[in-house]
Amino acid sequence: MIQILIIEDDKELNHGLCKALKEENRRMLSCQNLKTAREQLLCGNVSLVLLDINLPDGNGLDLLCEIKNTAPTLPVILLTANDTDMDIVDGLEQGADDYITKPFSLSVLRARVNTQLRKASAASDAGSPLQLGRYTFDFSRLQFCIDGQAVELSKTEQKLLRILVENRGRVISRTDLVDRIWTDGAEYVDENALSVTVKRLRDKLDAQDCIKTTYGIGYSWVKV
Numbered sequence: 001m002i003q004i005l006i007i008e009d010d011k012e013l014n015h016g017l018c019k020a021l022k023e024e025n026r027r028m029l030s031c032q033n034l035k036t037a038r039e040q041l042l043c044g045n046v047s048l049v050l051l052d053i054n055l056p057d058g059n060g061l062d063l064l065c066e067i068k069n070t071a072p073t074l075p076v077i078l079l080t081a082n083d084t085d086m087d088i089v090d091g092l093e094q095g096a097d098d099y100i101t102k103p104f105s106l107s108v109l110r111a112r113v114n115t116q117l118r119k120a121s122a123a124s125d126a127g128s129p130l131q132l133g134r135y136t137f138d139f140s141r142l143q144f145c146i147d148g149q150a151v152e153l154s155k156t157e158q159k160l161l162r163i164l165v166e167n168r169g170r171v172i173s174r175t176d177l178v179d180r181i182w183t184d185g186a187e188y189v190d191e192n193a194l195s196v197t198v199k200r201l202r203d204k205l206d207a208q209d210c211i212k213t214t215y216g217i218g219y220s221w222v223k224v
Helices: 011-021 034-042 060-070 085-093 106-126 155-166 174-181 191-205
Strands: 002-007 026-031 048-052 076-081 098-102 130-132 135-138 143-146 211-214 218-221
Touching (some): 002 034, 011 026, 026 034, 048 060, 048 106, 060 085, 076 085, 135 155, 155 174, 155 191
Parallel strands (some): 076 098
Antiparallel strands (some): 130 135, 211 218
């Protein structure tokens, strides 16, 4: 169940936000001050926070700092008036994921909320081990196994593997792979370096049937 915490002291606006964002499998949590919001956050399981900056019992930016110190991956979208540019800058520098200026379009609000929820979901998925048949790839812990046996991969091989498995079934061009793997600012990368990296990765993972070469184009991880 997705839970969205709305912290807005304007009762009418708060109600309107709850109504606009309400969907199946979503629960709206409504607060009008920092005290109630802190109590709600202690209960846990909040998926996203909509946070007004100017609240009757303090500055929303203080709560933003508290949230990002304790739950840095929890998405926070600031709600602010058009004339508070400094607050916007401060908020973004302190970790806010987005901001919406008042007055705002409800359709824009919904789109931005959905974007942050998708990002949070993708980040959560990325932190979980990926099981692909004989393989278990845990990119967050840099652990890679085949049939339960650990395999040591170089940083370059890890980058290549991640790109391929995150785009399973799609051919990634050689040029794109080179650009995304060798990001250290090198002006020139020998084209043979990619071929060598692919071969080493195939051999280490015994993945001749999984890593497919599309001659003249690039490589893909076969989608089963």
